[in-house]
Each structure stands twice: as structure tokens, then as C-alpha cells.
Amino acid sequence: MNDRIFNIDYDKLIAWLVPRRIRKVRLHRYLRIVVSGVNFLYQDFRRFRKAKLYELMITPQxxxxxxxxxxxxxxxxxxxxxxxxxxxxxxxxxxxxxxxxxxxxxxxxxxxxxxxxxxxxxxxxxxxxxxxxxxxxxxxxxxxxxxxxxxxxxxxxxxxxx
Incomplete structure (x- = not known):
């Protein structure tokens, strides 16, 4: 499986999803604060995934x-x-x-x-x-x-x- 599907840059995602005419620095900062909880969970998911991939790599050999x-x-x-x-x-x-x-x-x-x-x-x-x-x-x-x-x-x- 391609590991790039799990690489999400939330700052870029905010910039892409906000329409150009309403993009302001203040709105971008506000949306970064709103998304910070999701970003925290995402980082936790990546650590968990890395640990599980390591556990799956270990065999009885x-x-x-x-x-x-x-x-x-x-x-x-x-x-x-x-x-x-x-x-x-x-x-x-x-x-x-x-x-x-x-x-x-x-x-x-x-x-x-x-x-x-x-x-x-x-x-x-x-x-x-x-x-x-x-x-x-x-x-x-x-x-x-x-x-x-x-x-x-x-x-x-x-x-x-x-």
C-alpha cells in the first residue's frame, strides 16, 4: 500500500479548501486552531500506525x-x-x-x-x-x-x- 495516503498537511489543506476571495491571515490562524485537535489525533494515529507496523514486522524467525x-x-x-x-x-x-x-x-x-x-x-x-x-x-x-x-x-x- 502506498504510505503517502497517510501524509496529510493540514496547513495546506486549509489553504486549498478556503476560497481565494475570503482567504485572510486571521481566518487562516483561526482555522489552524480549529483543526489543531484533528491534527493532534492525526499525529497520534501516525505514532500508533508506526508501532503496529513494527509489531507486524516481527516474526518468530x-x-x-x-x-x-x-x-x-x-x-x-x-x-x-x-x-x-x-x-x-x-x-x-x-x-x-x-x-x-x-x-x-x-x-x-x-x-x-x-x-x-x-x-x-x-x-x-x-x-x-x-x-x-x-x-x-x-x-x-x-x-x-x-x-x-x-x-x-x-x-x-x-x-x-x-
């Missing part, structure tokens, strides 16, 4: 999510990055320093049972991670709601400070 977050929180250096989470195979629930066995089983059982936490087995794994530098000041709840608004439905994410 990573580049647009990064752009939205950097526009909001880190406009100059643009250091906020979105990365895919790591797919790691599940690991055992012990530390090497504990010197525990790698699996737990009863002596009567033939098969050992491996113990995993839900996060280790990949059940609660996030689909992507938002990496935010520690130098960037942000409200975590606000950032979470912004990402939830624009992310793809059904995807999970985590905000991590690096």
Missing part, C-alpha cells in the same frame, strides 16, 4: 526476535543473541568425585537401572536460549513476555545471562 530484543534493550551494541539449545545425550546422576557406581541395580536383577533427572533426559530441554550480556540492564519478566508474544507456539526458551 530468530533474526527478527534478535532485532526486537536488541531494539528494546541493547540498541547501540546489539549484543543479545538467540542460539539453539544443545542436544546432549543423558548422563548419569553422579559426579566422578563421588566415586559412585555408574548405575544402580539390585543383585537379583539382570539389567541395571540408570537414574536421570528430567532435565538430563531431555524432557525439559529448551528449544532455544536467549543469551543476554551481563552489562545489559533488563527486566527478566518483561523480556520473557516479549519473547513469548513473538515466539513460535509450542517452543520453549530460557534467558541466560552471559
Amino acid at each position: 530468530v533474526c527478527y526476535l534478535e532485532r526486537m530484543l536488541n531494539d528494546r534493550y541493547d540498541f547501540t551494541q546489539r549484543r543479545i543473541v538467540i542460539v539453539d539449545s544443545q542436544d546432549k545425550p543423558p548422563f548419569y546422576i553422579y559426579q566422578h568425585a563421588e566415586l559412585k557406581p555408574k548405575f544402580i541395580s539390585r543383585t537379583t536383577e539382570n539389567k541395571p537401572k540408570f537414574i536421570y533427572t528430567a532435565g538430563e533426559s531431555g524432557l525439559l530441554q529448551d528449544d532455544f536460549v536467549v543469551l543476554v550480556p551481563a552489562a545489559v540492564s533488563f527486566n527478566a519478566n518483561e523480556m520473557r513476555s516479549l519473547v513469548k508474544r513473538y515466539k513460535l507456539a509450542g517452543t520453549r526458551f530460557k534467558i541466560q545471562i552471559v
